[in-house]
Every structure is written in C-alpha cells, then in structure tokens.
Amino acid sequence: MFDNILQQIVEGTGGGIGAVLMGYDGIAIDQYFCPVVDADLQLMAVEYANVLKEIRKAAEILDTGVMEEVSIRTERFHVIIRMINQEYFVALTLERDGNVGKGRYLLLRDAAVLREALA
C-alpha cells in the first residue's frame, strides 16, 4: 500500500528517481525506485536519517518549532524530505534538474494519507 503512494509521487514528479518511507532509526518501511538508477537510494536515506536527527535536535534547542521539510541540493541530486510524524519521514530523490515544486506539492499532499495509514 505504501509503495503505491511512493510510486505515484516518483512518477508524478518530473525527474523523480526514488522515494523511501523511513523511520528516524534508519529502517525503511517501504520504497519505490525507478528501474534504472545507479545510486544507492536506500543508503542515501539512512545517511539522511542521521542528518534529520541533527536538524531535529537543532530545532528543539532553538525552539523554532517542529521541523516540517528539508531540501538538500548537491551536484548530482535534489533530495526533498517531508516529515510524516515524530517517527517517520519520506525522502524523495530527483535528478538535479527535476521538478522540485511538483515533488514538494505531491509530498505535502500525500503526507496526510501516509500519516493516517501509519496511525
């Protein structure tokens, strides 16, 4: 069920290459990757789980309110991470020139569906 939602997000986003629904402990619940991808997106999500823990800690120290979305652009990829709840997040990886706006929109739209399904 989760993989259908993830597939829709990836296929609906121009340049989308994969999405992972994952806990902050780095354990994936579900994932969908485009068939032809030469990057280890699961390893990527595990690494970013560590990053998110740091950001969450920073947000708590700074009292800037709950972290909602993080977007990271590197030379090769664009990763958009949307928090689902206190335990889970979705990481969507796009080609560098992918449609970031569409990806953000689909993540925001489907976050509520994922949140309910996880409850």
Place this chain on the structure above:
Amino acid sequence: MFDNILQQIVEGTGGGIGAVLMGYDGIAIDQYFCPVVDADLQLMAVEYANVLKEIRKAAEILDTGVMEEVSIRTERFHVIIRMINQEYFVALTLERDGNVGKGRYLLLRDAAVLREALA
C-alpha cells in the same frame, strides 16, 4: 563590506529577517539582522553549522557530489543555506511565509561575489 551584501539579501527578500556569513566551525564573519527580531539567529547559525557538517559528511559517503544548498522549514521559520566554498556558507532566515524563491535567487546571485571577496 560583507554586511552590505547580507543586508541587501535580507531586505530584498520578502519576509527576510536575517543573514549570517559563517564558517563550518560556527564562527561568524559577518551578519545582518532586521532590527525587530526576537530569535537568536546567531545561535541558529551555529546549530546549523553542525547540521551542515553532517550533511557534507553524508554527501561524501554517498558520493552525490558537493552540497550546494540546503533549505529547512520549521513551524516558525524557513532557513535557506547556500554554500560559498569549502569553508564558508550563508544562512538566510525568513518568516515562514517569506518569499523563498527570491531568497534562493539572491543567495545564488551573491554567492559568487562573496566567494571572490573571501578568496
């Protein structure tokens, strides 16, 4: 000189409240804050320096290329971080409903100027 550039970025971005030019070691070179701000933006930048070190480490492990831009949205703020070079970054903090697109554009435009000035 840096504070003029930072001021232009903050004032040119709708909802902009402050910008800091900082090293990954958490030491600020220069900064500009709107007069009426009740958040400790310097502490915020120091915390985010730690986060960036984690992201940079992740990008290296994952071989996804150099990190260029990170954007973090919390309940209260939106922070856009643009890498200047291997040692320095600029963090622009906006109100939650600020003009993120304009902020990203101004950071990208002025990154080259800051890079030259720092060389």
